[in-house]
Amino acid sequence: MGSHPNGWWIVLHLVLFVFWLGGDLGVFYSSRYVLDPALSPQARTTALRIMSGLDLAPKICLVLFLPSGVTLMALEPHGAALFGVQLFPLWSVLLVWAFALGWLALTVADHRTHGRFPLVRRADWAIRLTLIAVIAGSALYTLLADRPFGVETNPRWLGAKLALYALAIAAGLGIRLKLRAFGPAFGALGASGSTPEVERMLRGSVNGCLPYVWTIWGSVLAAAVLGVLKPGATL
DSSP states (O other): OOOOTTHHHHHHHHHHHHHHHHHHHHHHHHHHHHTOTTSOHHHHHHHHHHHHHHHHHHHHHHHHHHHHHHHHHHHOTTOOEETTEESSOHHHHHHHHHHHHHHHHHHHHHHHHTTOOHHHHHHHHHHHHHHHHHHHHHHHHHHHOSSGGGOOSOTHHHHHHHHHHHHHHHHHHHHHHHGGGHHHHHHHHHHHOOOHHHHHHHHHHHHTTHHHHHHHHHHHHHHHHHHHHOTTOOO
């Protein structure tokens, strides 16, 4: 039996799902120790470092999910076309990978510097907002068109998967907004120790992220199911 022509790319795509969700679960678990007032500030700082280290994996996976997905679409034998032109020729796939690697560099730099360089953070935000709009628009078209991009295999599962990816990116931005108060609050914890006000700010900031975290978990799991089962597709 021969191997699937897209096999290794499918493996990469699934690995990104696994590390994205697994890393997020690790971040959530370690955050419980960061919020534990029974621990010393030093122990909570250690937990925060672990949480920050784990948080890099989901960020990397979110970025690489884009070019790996585009690669799979380009290799799909039922490939999409627009006005009779192949939608993902080799040069366009390479361009997406180059763009993604640049975005990844911004993401890692912003993570490691904790947002100390506003230009880097603004560039990353601009990329994410643009992608949310473009991907959500593509998802809506794929879900509603009779023959999206000339494909006759009913790829509405792909449209839903794209919508979930856009939702996950948006939820990540929601988390960033909620965590704006976390840095000053944790700095106050290190400077003056635990107080009811500091603990309230820490809990409000971290626990306020939970709806966004659950949205990401649900989106990643649902996207994985859609990618594997491809419901409704006529292949």
